[in-house]
Amino acid sequence: MRVGLVCPYSWDVPGGVQEHIRDLAEALMDLGHEVSVISPADNDEVLPDYVVPAGRAVPVPYNGSVARLAFGPLSASRVRRWVRDGGFDLLHVHEPAAPSLSLLACWVADGPIVATMHGANPRSRILHAAQPILQSALEKINARIAVSEAARTTLVEHLGGDAVLIPNGVSVRRYEKADPLPGWPGEGGAIGFLGRMDEPRKGLPILLRAFETLGQEREGLRLLIVGPGDIEEAAERVPEPLRDRVILLGQVSEDDKIRAYHSVDVFCAPNTGGESFGMVLAEAMAAGAPVVASDLDAFRSVLRGGRAGELFVTGDAADLARAVGRLLDDPERRASLSDAAAAAVRIYDWPTVARDVLQVYETVVPGTGRVRVVP
Amino acid sequence: MSPLASILLAVAVAVLLGVYISWRAGRIDRLHARVDAASAALDAALLRRSSVALELASSGLLDPATSVLLAGAAHDARLADDARELPESDLTRALRAVFSQPGFRSSLEGREGAEELLAELEGAAHKVFLARKFYNGAVAATQAARGRWLARLLRLAGGAAQPDFFEIDDSLAGTGEDLQGTDMPRLTS
Numbered sequence: 001m002r003v004g005l006v007c008p009y010s011w012d013v014p015g016g017v018q019e020h021i022r023d024l025a026e027a028l029m030d031l032g033h034e035v036s037v038i039s040p041a042d043n044d045e046v047l048p049d050y051v052v053p054a055g056r057a058v059p060v061p062y063n064g065s066v067a068r069l070a071f072g073p074l075s076a077s078r079v080r081r082w083v084r085d086g087g088f089d090l091l092h093v094h095e096p097a098a099p100s101l102s103l104l105a106c107w108v109a110d111g112p113i114v115a116t117m118h119g120a121n122p123r124s125r126i127l128h129a130a131q132p133i134l135q136s137a138l139e140k141i142n143a144r145i146a147v148s149e150a151a152r153t154t155l156v157e158h159l160g161g162d163a164v165l166i167p168n169g170v171s172v173r174r175y176e177k178a179d180p181l182p183g184w185p186g187e188g189g190a191i192g193f194l195g196r197m198d199e200p201r202k203g204l205p206i207l208l209r210a211f212e213t214l215g216q217e218r219e220g221l222r223l224l225i226v227g228p229g230d231i232e233e234a235a236e237r238v239p240e241p242l243r244d245r246v247i248l249l250g251q252v253s254e255d256d257k258i259r260a261y262h263s264v265d266v267f268c269a270p271n272t273g274g275e276s277f278g279m280v281l282a283e284a285m286a287a288g289a290p291v292v293a294s295d296l297d298a299f300r301s302v303l304r305g306g307r308a309g310e311l312f313v314t315g316d317a318a319d320l321a322r323a324v325g326r327l328l329d330d331p332e333r334r335a336s337l338s339d340a341a342a343a344a345v346r347i348y349d350w351p352t353v354a355r356d357v358l359q360v361y362e363t364v365v366p367g368t369g370r371v372r373v374v375p
Numbered sequence: 376m377s378p379l380a381s382i383l384l385a386v387a388v389a390v391l392l393g394v395y396i397s398w399r400a401g402r403i404d405r406l407h408a409r410v411d412a413a414s415a416a417l418d419a420a421l422l423r424r425s426s427v428a429l430e431l432a433s434s435g436l437l438d439p440a441t442s443v444l445l446a447g448a449a450h451d452a453r454l455a456d457d458a459r460e461l462p463e464s465d466l467t468r469a470l471r472a473v474f475s476q477p478g479f480r481s482s483l484e485g486r487e488g489a490e491e492l493l494a495e496l497e498g499a500a501h502k503v504f505l506a507r508k509f510y511n512g513a514v515a516a517t518q519a520a521r522g523r524w525l526a527r528l529l530r531l532a533g534g535a536a537q538p539d540f541f542e543i544d545d546s547l548a549g550t551g552e553d554l555q556g557t558d559m560p561r562l563t564s
Contacts, residue, residue: 061448061469062444071476072478073477100440103440130432130442130447136439
């Protein structure tokens with residue numbers, strides 16, 4: 001199948017939507033399909049050969065902040081030319097309600113169109129104001145995919161209609177091999193955490209309480225914390241004697257994030273709720289890190305009821321300390337959990353997710369014919 | 376000087392002082408009235424600008440991405456009550472971004488109603504620029520008059536609220552034909 005993917009945001013600016021499209025495009029090509037992506041880009045030279053640049057995105061106030069978007073007659077004519085010359089069997093647009101390339105693609109194209117909704121947008125007023133404008137372009141979409149329940153809810157509330165839920169994939173091959181960060185995990189062992197430091201539902205305070213116990217019991221044990229948030233504020237919550245053994249990296253690049261998963265003996269996901277899927281957990285499993293996670297429904301299902309990782313009583317720092325302690329003392333159990341996790345995460349791997357997406361493609365392609373530009 | 380002359384002089388000074396103070400109080404009152412009128416004009420200019428922007432957004436003349444951007448910015452500006460400066464500045468920035476897109480004007484050439492709508496929007500944006508200038512001028516004069524020691528001492532402004540400047544980004548220069556540095560901004564591309 002020949003598929004045209006439309007990315008609304010600058011390819012060379014890091015972002016979840018861009019990563020999703022990159023991984024999907026590569027997975028589809030691995031499955032033998034032809035893929036072309038059109039995307040705004042600031043620097044054409046760093047683009048992979050399957051990406052067609054649509055010019056620079058313009059910073060403009062949108063939805064209460066400044067977004068970098070591609071709009072206007074020039075962007076529209078570039079999308080039109082890409083659709084006309086592409087010979088696509090199907091277009092797959094991402095975030096079509098954002099005023100950028102995806103919306104333009106819906107406007108200029110006729111034929112099978114699939115759309116994926118990524119964001120959960122709590123601000124409905126703008127969508128309301130723009131509804132009549134969006135409606136005629138979005139009516140052309142044959143099938144809709146949402147990456148999360150929150151994205152699906154946003155869609156249903158603001159635009160009506162339903163969507164198929166296909167969660168984000170984890171690109172296992174990007175995660176499975178990486179060198180640990182220099183000096184990690186170290187002789188005394190290391191525990192890892194990844195997530196927003198100042199978001200209580202990510203559970204960092206619980207892990208810090210557990211580390212008070214673990215750190216006193218085990219000399220040399222270190223805690224590696226990665227994720228956005230105020231580093232100094234987080235450091236102040238660590239008791240003074242343990243402070244030099246809690247390493248706060250803040251936000252890091254994608255490569256360093258992958259290396260961080262490979263830098264610890266035990267990875268903790270002490271979330272207290274609000275996780276619909278557990279991307280972080282799946283990434284840690286793909287990196288082969290032995291996992292200790294809260295006993296949330298979503299985590300229990302990702303960890304196969306505890307066979308692919310240890311579960312502890314949600315919110316219970318003492319139970320977390322016990323579970324981590326047991327694993328630190330048992331290298332064999334760690335090795336077997338690591339293997340089990342790497343096997344269990346396969347169902348979230350991009351080739352699997354891409355097959356789910358392909359099934360959606362197949363339901364809309366027969367009978368509708370190729371993608372053309374509207375006259 | 377005789378006692379009579381001293382009394383007459385004192386009365387004359389008191390009368391003159393009274394006339395002067397009442398003239399100052401009247402001037403502050405007139406300045407407040409000018410601020411009120413300028414404020415109403417500014418309010419009308421802002422409302423008109425967001426209305427015409429919304430009309431252009433929903434006219435079907437623009438591509439949907441540009442339309443959605445413009446509709447969002449205009450809608451936010453219209454709904455803002457107290458904290459109005461940020462959404463109005465955002466509308467200016469959105470207009471600037473939209474009008475400075477390559478080919479924006481040429482894509483509308485010959486389209487029915489396009490020229491009138493663009494001219495109307497340009498006019499409305501220019502009126503915002505002017506109305507804000509006059510309003511801030513009136514506010515500056517009023518604040519200066521109220522700030523003098525005599526006005527403060529005798530509370531000549533009475534219970535009237537101190538007027539505030541209205542600070543937004545309303546510069547549309549740089550969107551096309553080089554009109555920067557002039558007082559006549561145009562949404563030209």
